[in-house]
Amino acid sequence: MATKVIQSLLIDGSFCEGGGQLLRNTVTLSALLSKPVSICNVRHNRKPPGLRKQHEAGIKLAAEICSADTTGVAVASTTVGFKPGTVHLPSTFSADPGTAASTTLLLQVSLPCLLFSSNTSEPSSLVLRGGTNATQAPQVDYIQHVFLPFMRKKMGLDVSLKINTRGYFPKGGGNVYCSISPMSGPLPAISLLERGAVTAIRGEARVGGLPLSLAKRMKEAGHQKLVSSGIPADIIQIDSVREKEGDAFGAGGGIVLWAETEGGCIIGGSAVSTKTKTPEEVGQGAAEELLLNLAHGGCVDEYLQDQIIIFLALAKGKSTIKTGPITMHTRTAVWVAEQMTGAKFALQENESDATIVCEGSGYSPQAS
Known part of the structure; x- marks a missing residue:
C-alpha cells in the first residue's frame, strides 16, 4: 500500500506583526497537531529578520518534544521547515539558547505541546535557561503571578513553576523549572464578560x-x-x-x-x-x-490577551472574553490558530474595548 504523503502547510511569517510570536505559535501547533509546516519570511518585520538564538532554541525544543524533522533552524534563517513526529509523555526536556534570551518565550513554545496525553497522568518536566527578567518578553514573575494563576483557575491547567536562578540581561544564566501535568481531554471553553471591582x-x-x-x-x-x-x-x-x-x-x-x-x-x-x-x-x-x-474594563490585560488565543483555539465549545483594544500580537495569534486548528474567531471591536469570541476545535489526544 502506498504511503500517504502529507503536504506541508505554508505559513507566511510576514503576516500582521511578522515577528517571533507567529513563529512560536505555528511551530507549537504543528508539534501538537502533527501538521507539517513550512514557514517563509521568518520575522520579516524585525531588524534583523530571520531567526535569532532564542527562536532557534525554541524550535529545537519543540522538535525534541515531538521528534520532528526540521530544516533551516539556524540563526538568520528566513525559511523553516518543521515535520513533527509523535509526542511521548511524560518526559523531561530542557532548552538553553546560551544567551539572555527569554525563558518565558521558551515556555510559550513548549507548554501547549506538553499539556495533552492519552496514556499517562504523570507530569513532564521542563528546565529552561536564559533570561528571566528582560524587555521584549513577559517577565517570569508575570507568568508566575498572572498567566499561570489565570490558566489554573479558568482552564484547569496543573502547571507549577519554580525559579531556581534569575538571569538578568545581558548575561542571562537563569534557571526555571516547570512541572506540567497532562490533560486527558479537551480544555474547557471560558466566558469572561464581567470583570467586577x-x-x-x-x-x-x-x-x-x-x-x-x-x-x-x-x-x-x-x-x-x-x-x-x-x-x-x-x-x-x-x-x-x-x-x-x-x-x-x-x-x-x-x-x-x-x-x-x-x-x-x-x-x-x-x-x-x-x-x-x-x-x-x-x-x-x-x-x-x-x-x-x-x-478599558476588560477581563484580561494586553499580554494575556494574545497568550490565551492558542488555548481558546484548542478548547471545546464557545469562549467569549471581554478585552481591551485588540493588539497586533492578538490578531497574529488568531490568524495562526485559524490556519492550524480549524477554530473560528470573531473580534467584536469598539473604540475602547473589544470581545473575542472563539468556537474552539475541541482538541484532545484521543482525536489527534
Whole structure:
C-alpha cells in the first residue's frame, strides 16, 4: 500500500506583526497537531529578520518534544521547515539558547505541546535557561503571578513553576523549572464578560546583584502612582526583594504588579530596570501599565490577551472574553490558530474595548 504523503502547510511569517510570536505559535501547533509546516519570511518585520538564538532554541525544543524533522533552524534563517513526529509523555526536556534570551518565550513554545496525553497522568518536566527578567518578553514573575494563576483557575491547567536562578540581561544564566501535568481531554471553553471591582493589588519589586534600596524605590513609586490615581491604599501590597547571593546571575531588576477582581480576573502591569531609567521611572511605568489595562474594563490585560488565543483555539465549545483594544500580537495569534486548528474567531471591536469570541476545535489526544 502506498504511503500517504502529507503536504506541508505554508505559513507566511510576514503576516500582521511578522515577528517571533507567529513563529512560536505555528511551530507549537504543528508539534501538537502533527501538521507539517513550512514557514517563509521568518520575522520579516524585525531588524534583523530571520531567526535569532532564542527562536532557534525554541524550535529545537519543540522538535525534541515531538521528534520532528526540521530544516533551516539556524540563526538568520528566513525559511523553516518543521515535520513533527509523535509526542511521548511524560518526559523531561530542557532548552538553553546560551544567551539572555527569554525563558518565558521558551515556555510559550513548549507548554501547549506538553499539556495533552492519552496514556499517562504523570507530569513532564521542563528546565529552561536564559533570561528571566528582560524587555521584549513577559517577565517570569508575570507568568508566575498572572498567566499561570489565570490558566489554573479558568482552564484547569496543573502547571507549577519554580525559579531556581534569575538571569538578568545581558548575561542571562537563569534557571526555571516547570512541572506540567497532562490533560486527558479537551480544555474547557471560558466566558469572561464581567470583570467586577478590583479587590486587591499585589506586586513584587525585585533586584539581583544591586542594593535593596533600588527595589524599595521602585515599590514606593509604583505605590504612589496607584494611590494618586484613585486606588485605595489599603488594598495595595507591594513587596520589595533583593535576591540572595547565588540566586541571581548578573545584575538587574524589575517590578510586576497585578490586580485581583471580584470576577476572578487577574490584570497585570510590569516594567524592567534599565540603565536609562531611574527606579522611580520603572515603578511608575509598571503602575501606569496596570492602570491602562484596568481603564478599558476588560477581563484580561494586553499580554494575556494574545497568550490565551492558542488555548481558546484548542478548547471545546464557545469562549467569549471581554478585552481591551485588540493588539497586533492578538490578531497574529488568531490568524495562526485559524490556519492550524480549524477554530473560528470573531473580534467584536469598539473604540475602547473589544470581545473575542472563539468556537474552539475541541482538541484532545484521543482525536489527534
